[in-house]
Amino acid sequence: MIRDIFPFFFPFDKIAIAGCCLWSLALYIVLSGLKDWITEQFSRWLNFADRSFYTSVEEFEETRDTRESQNAFYASVMSIVPFFLLGFLSNWGIDVSLGSSWSISLGIMTCIGAGVYALGRQGG
Template sequence: MLPNYQDTMQEILPFRFELDKILIAGSCLWSLALYLAFSPVGEWVTEQLNRWFNFAERSLYTSQTEFEKTRKARESQNAFYASLFSIVPFIIAGILFNWVIKISLSDSWGISTGMLACMGAGIYQLGRRDGDYSD
């Protein structure tokens, strides 16, 4: 028989904490819906973060030759980090959207409306890309 996960964590940590699964699921769904619906904003945030990371890293080097030697690898790494960090504003907005729905309606409505928002944003994104492609 497998040990219970809660009991194992209780042995490792001297305190107990609860994660609200409904809050996490609803917030993630709303974050995804906002990321899909406002994808040009996400691309702009990624570009700005990439520019900032490249600028900040440039200030760490004193020699131009050493900077140019590893430039391509560092710019690729900065682009990766920028794409990862670009979701943070959408996660914060998703948490706020889910919190407002939780207060105004109830817990389970955050997941339901998040699913509907994801479907609507996905359909909108398909239509927007099709319109861009046909132009």
Template sequence: MMIEIVPFTFEVSPIAIAGTSLWSLALYLGLSPLSEWVIDQLSRWFNFAERSLYLSQAEFERDRQRREMQNAFYASIFSIVPFFIFGGLCNFGIEATLGQSWAISIGTLACLSCAIYELGRRDGLD
């Protein structure tokens, strides 16, 4: 059915998806202050964009808290997109130079290392 709609096909390797996901998680955890900044900026942008849809201030203020919480949720979901893109670039670079198995192995090591770093960083904040 999709072949009838789209005249071309492309295949994405499951290994590439796994490697990209590992690298994006590693970058998201390792660069957590940056990920929090991205979430804040997306939330601000969503709130600004939604404010422009209302004509009256009273109508805007009526359910503002619910909409801001919903926008914060959407911002946290969409904040992974830039890290997924850079994770794909990291996976592609490692895969092109060292091979697919190394890309998965180094991605796993990076993910575990960044997770341990994040746990230590958050423990040090207390």
């Protein structure tokens, strides 16, 4: 169906995409302090960039709460990107050294371990 819409085709390695996503999820769960810091930095940057769109201080202050909430949402979504890049590098490193089946297997085990670690950190 997609080939009918687009006259070109990009081959995707489904195993590499799955491995990158698994490693990204594991790193996102384990490195929650880094995740919070990245989200805060993106939020600060978006709030700073948003200020340049307003000419009057009154209009800026009138919509401040709404814009800050929206920027916090965008920052949270954008904070996934660095972890996806780290997940790509982790998956690639294991794929090169051990093979693609190991990268998926270790990604699954790391996700399980990260979940247990996150639950233990909350309970402590």
